Amino acid sequence: MLWLKAFHIIAVVCWFAGLFYLPRLFVYHVQTLDDAGHERFVVMARKLYRGIMWPSLVLTVVLGFALLVVQWPAWQGQGWLHAKLVLVLALIIYHLACGHYRVQLAERRCQKSHVFFRFFNEAPVLALVAIVILVVVKPF
Template sequence: MLWIKALHIVFIVSWMSGLFYLPRIFVNLAMDTSGPSTERLLLMARKLYRFTTFLALPAVLLGIWLAVLQYGAKMPLWLHAKLFVVLLVIGYHHACGSLLKKFERGANRRGHVFYRWFNEVPVLLLLAIVILVVVKPF
């Protein structure tokens, strides 16, 4: 079980790193919509989104495997809460994909300030997950 936990942590860290950086690219894209760097930023965003999607799958599957091995059908309340926050992270990931498509079509209507705030969401979600896993408040 320790190997599964170790791999789960590695994939989570990698996935979250991508979710921390992708909105930073959106900030730059929102600030520079017509320069030569736009295509390079879009290419970086596409590759990063694809890579983080690839990392998300084993992170989630390993987490489910861990939960089943450790708790079976009798999962504690804190784990239910954690899984809910994980669903929010997956939703955020898909929202990033949707925003990327808008940038690719030239249909983005939001400014860089929105993306600076949007960039803080995964930090709050990760904070909630870590507190739920470590502190187990309920």
């Protein structure tokens, strides 16, 4: 049980590293005007998204599901857990949105500004704060 939890936390940290960094790359990518800079950001975003974020997301979900299965009788009916799972689902949708914007930026079709991506970048921070409070404090 503790090994599952430890590896789940490691996967979450890796996933969040990508969720924090990729939208920041988008800010810089949108502001880049030269072809060499554009190609650099395309490669960086692709490697981050495919090589770090997707594997981390998959491990986070698989290990989280394993923890649910192991602990289900004790966690059944816990409101904090349901709220956390809703936030995790929202983060998965955010992750997919990052993939969508990554492709748009690579194809030079993105109409979003650097200001949009600066605000977009804050969503995982808010989710992380809420999830940590839910898991540690268990307010309901």
